[in-house]
Amino acid sequence: MSSSSSRRRDVTVADVAREARVSKAQAARALGAYGAVSEEVRSRVLAAAAALEYRPNELARSMNTGRSNTLGVVVGDIENPFFSLAMRGISDTAKTEGFDVILINTGEDVAAEAEAVRVLLDKRVDGMIVAPASHLSVGHLRDAVDSGRPLVLLDRQIPDLGVDAVMAKMDDISFTAVTHLIDSGHTRIGYVSSLDVGSWSSGQGMGLGLNPVSERLAGMRRAFHTAGMSAPNDLIRLSAGKPQPIREIVEELLLCPDPATAIIASDSLIALEVLHTIQQLEMRIPDDVSFMMYDDMPWALLMTPPITVVAQPVYEIGAAAAKTLLAHILGRPVMPETLVFHSELLLRGSIGSPKKVTEGA
Amino acid sequence: MSSSSSRRRDVTVADVAREARVSKAQAARALGAYGAVSEEVRSRVLAAAAALEYRPNELARSMNTGRSNTLGVVVGDIENPFFSLAMRGISDTAKTEGFDVILINTGEDVAAEAEAVRVLLDKRVDGMIVAPASHLSVGHLRDAVDSGRPLVLLDRQIPDLGVDAVMAKMDDISFTAVTHLIDSGHTRIGYVSSLDVGSWSSGQGMGLGLNPVSERLAGMRRAFHTAGMSAPNDLIRLSAGKPQPIREIVEELLLCPDPATAIIASDSLIALEVLHTIQQLEMRIPDDVSFMMYDDMPWALLMTPPITVVAQPVYEIGAAAAKTLLAHILGRPVMPETLVFHSELLLRGSIGSPKKVTEGA
DNA sequence: TTGAAAGCGCTAACAA
DNA sequence: TTGTTAGCGCTTTCAA
Numbered sequence: 112m113s114s115s116s117s118r119r120r121d122v123t124v125a126d127v128a129r130e131a132r133v134s135k136a137q138a139a140r141a142l143g144a145y146g147a148v149s150e151e152v153r154s155r156v157l158a159a160a161a162a163l164e165y166r167p168n169e170l171a172r173s174m175n176t177g178r179s180n181t182l183g184v185v186v187g188d189i190e191n192p193f194f195s196l197a198m199r200g201i202s203d204t205a206k207t208e209g210f211d212v213i214l215i216n217t218g219e220d221v222a223a224e225a226e227a228v229r230v231l232l233d234k235r236v237d238g239m240i241v242a243p244a245s246h247l248s249v250g251h252l253r254d255a256v257d258s259g260r261p262l263v264l265l266d267r268q269i270p271d272l273g274v275d276a277v278m279a280k281m282d283d284i285s286f287t288a289v290t291h292l293i294d295s296g297h298t299r300i301g302y303v304s305s306l307d308v309g310s311w312s313s314g315q316g317m318g319l320g321l322n323p324v325s326e327r328l329a330g331m332r333r334a335f336h337t338a339g340m341s342a343p344n345d346l347i348r349l350s351a352g353k354p355q356p357i358r359e360i361v362e363e364l365l366l367c368p369d370p371a372t373a374i375i376a377s378d379s380l381i382a383l384e385v386l387h388t389i390q391q392l393e394m395r396i397p398d399d400v401s402f403m404m405y406d407d408m409p410w411a412l413l414m415t416p417p418i419t420v421v422a423q424p425v426y427e428i429g430a431a432a433a434k435t436l437l438a439h440i441l442g443r444p445v446m447p448e449t450l451v452f453h454s455e456l457l458l459r460g461s462i463g464s465p466k467k468v469t470e471g472a
Numbered sequence: 473m474s475s476s477s478s479r480r481r482d483v484t485v486a487d488v489a490r491e492a493r494v495s496k497a498q499a500a501r502a503l504g505a506y507g508a509v510s511e512e513v514r515s516r517v518l519a520a521a522a523a524l525e526y527r528p529n530e531l532a533r534s535m536n537t538g539r540s541n542t543l544g545v546v547v548g549d550i551e552n553p554f555f556s557l558a559m560r561g562i563s564d565t566a567k568t569e570g571f572d573v574i575l576i577n578t579g580e581d582v583a584a585e586a587e588a589v590r591v592l593l594d595k596r597v598d599g600m601i602v603a604p605a606s607h608l609s610v611g612h613l614r615d616a617v618d619s620g621r622p623l624v625l626l627d628r629q630i631p632d633l634g635v636d637a638v639m640a641k642m643d644d645i646s647f648t649a650v651t652h653l654i655d656s657g658h659t660r661i662g663y664v665s666s667l668d669v670g671s672w673s674s675g676q677g678m679g680l681g682l683n684p685v686s687e688r689l690a691g692m693r694r695a696f697h698t699a700g701m702s703a704p705n706d707l708i709r710l711s712a713g714k715p716q717p718i719r720e721i722v723e724e725l726l727l728c729p730d731p732a733t734a735i736i737a738s739d740s741l742i743a744l745e746v747l748h749t750i751q752q753l754e755m756r757i758p759d760d761v762s763f764m765m766y767d768d769m770p771w772a773l774l775m776t777p778p779i780t781v782v783a784q785p786v787y788e789i790g791a792a793a794a795k796t797l798l799a800h801i802l803g804r805p806v807m808p809e810t811l812v813f814h815s816e817l818l819l820r821g822s823i824g825s826p827k828k829v830t831e832g833a
Numbered sequence: 834t835t836g837a838a839a840g841c842g843c844t845a846a847c848a849a
Numbered sequence: 850t851t852g853t854t855a856g857c858g859c860t861t862t863c864a865a
């Protein structure tokens with residue numbers, strides 16, 4: 112009645128020790144593979160453990176080693192392919208070192224992010240990877256740093272914090288991409304991003320701009336200046352969160368008196384909404400409007416025409432973030448403060464010349 | 473030097489108790505909001521905690537409550553939008569009850585899945601959600617059940633296990649979908665799935681077939697039989713894992729002597745590869761080949777022509793799985809053993825009539 | 834309502 | 850190489 116079905120009460124080291132007729136300490140040493148144990152004892156303990164179907168209680172173990180072998184990951188939206196792919200990079204890398212991952216989704220909400228960081232700290236994760244929603248409220252990140260547990264930022268750097276960040280360099284590629292659009296004859300170029308207004312955009316002049324939004328904007332501005340123009344600020348929309356707002360924004364951009372002739376989407380989720388709106392407006396790419404997006408999703412190649420994209424090595428970015436974090440945790444030599452990956456502009460068919468304006472010039 | 477920067481050594485209940493001049497027990501009660509505490513003491517303790525920036529050690533708490541407020545989730549591939557969307561459903565639901573989620577990715581590998589379940593058990597999660605890779609090796613799932621901690625299966629049911637499962641009903645919709653293809657004149661219909669051969673397919677005749685693969689095949693067979701034909705077994709390919717195999721399979725299906733005139737993809741990742749291959753073969757949808765896929769990804773609507781899909785309520789399935797699991801954990805009334813959602817066939821432009829065969833009938 | 838003291842399951846000094 | 854004995858930080862009897 113109690114032989115094979117090991118219900119309820121867990122088997123502990125004490126049980127194993129008794130079964131193997133050794134002290135609890137010896138049993139623990141054998142099971143935990145630490146300290147000195149004679150071959151004799153080791154095999155007896157292991158046999159007893161197997162017979163009893165002993166499983167260690169990792170909570171108890173963590174409690175006195177101070178290590179949980181767990182990483183915390185905080186992202187804005189796991190549904191965003193950028194994050195789910197990065198997550199796989201993180202997860203795969205963590206697994207090779209025997210670490211597991213607790214994932215928390217914030218919906219790009221700063222309060223939720225703060226709560227998430229707090230929870231992870233309380234759960235005693237060994238370190239965490241955060242894609243911060245804002246560089247303005249970073250108290251919780253500072254707490255993380257103060258706790259002494261390593262923190263690595265993903266996709267966005269916050270200079271004052273003094274922590275490592277892993278991300279793709281965005282200003283040069285943005286310059287290249289926008290220059291390509293300008294060379295194709297576009298001057299009315301729209302940019303639609305999901306990050307909250309004020310969370311990152313305020314630091315236009317100040318700061319190092321080590322985040323996707325300001326880097327891309329900087330590259331865009333530089334491209335326009337280089338071409339002897341200034342960027343069309345009225346076409347740069349940084350709020351866009353949920354579907355509805357994006358549609359409205361795109362309609363505005365496309366139907367206003369001096370409309371955008373090209374649109375850049377800051378990520379694939381935004382891109383889907385932009386494309387959907389363009390479709391509903393019955394406009395054609397690239398005849399009526401040119402289009403470009405960040406992140407090389409597989410479907411971009413399958414569209415008619417195929418979409419021109421900026422491809423960043425997302426999986427690798429995630430993997431590198433995990434690798435950096437693990438280096439800190441395991442006391443290995445660590446790479447420079449900000450690890451930068453490079454992106455590529457993949458030219459395809461979604462960019463053409465703007466339509467002749469009805470009158471003027 | 474040690475005032476605001478709370479470095480290293482954590483503040484414990486003992487510290488708070490001392491600061492508040494009460495016993496450790498009273499401090500713990502006040503902080504944990506349990507037991508009886510006078511208003512007087514409670515406020516003193518809370519004030520002390522705030523002053524000391526006390527943060528509970530959830531590990532220690534879990535260790536003697538036996539509850540970790542953590543759910544484990546084991547999926548085949550978080551990069552698959554099906555799972556990442558379901559994950560959001562799980563994560564959102566868990567959060568409303570104050571639970572966090574540990575995510576483990578198995579790459580649809582049974583051994584990795586077994587290891588994952590073991591790790592989660594050792595970490596003392598309060599319950600877990602698993603999308604099992606196979607119904608043949610389920611020892612680890614049985615261990616989970618034996619451990620007494622609730623388990624809920626996602627997207628696949630394993631009848632003998634006696635645990636709850638949440639999934640979309642697939643046979644009827646498969647029947648409907650294939651019938652639609654047959655009515656359009658197709659008899660050579662290919663089906664490409666990612667699940668390993670033998671993991672699920674073997675139970676053709678036996679078992680309840682409560683898993684996506686066999687349900688879909690059953691519906692497909694029924695559709696053919698109803699139309700007085702038998703299903704084209706040579707066009708049903710169940711192995712397909714990574715990109716390369718899928719391409720080869722699709723080329724085979726499309727270039728063999730008596731080729732498929734329509735292809736069904738079992739999920740969106742497969743669909744992308746199939747579409748890519750069709751594109752490289754310079755074949756046109758639906759003129760050269762008709763196409764249909766499971767899961768209504770946003771991009772399916774944007775393709776030219778828009779893709780006909782079977783849409784299942786993925787987010788809701790994830791949310792329901794979490795809700796069911798939480799019900800078990802919290803001792804609430806639980807729903808029936810297998811919770812079934814319904815899917816819809818969304819007819820769009822990717823299905824046409826097969827090309828006239830060069831000769832014969 | 835309070836406090837002292839006994840665990841939770843494990844690791845880690847310290848002796849033997 | 851062993852065993853004894855303390856803890857880790859918290860909850861939870863049990864008396865007071």
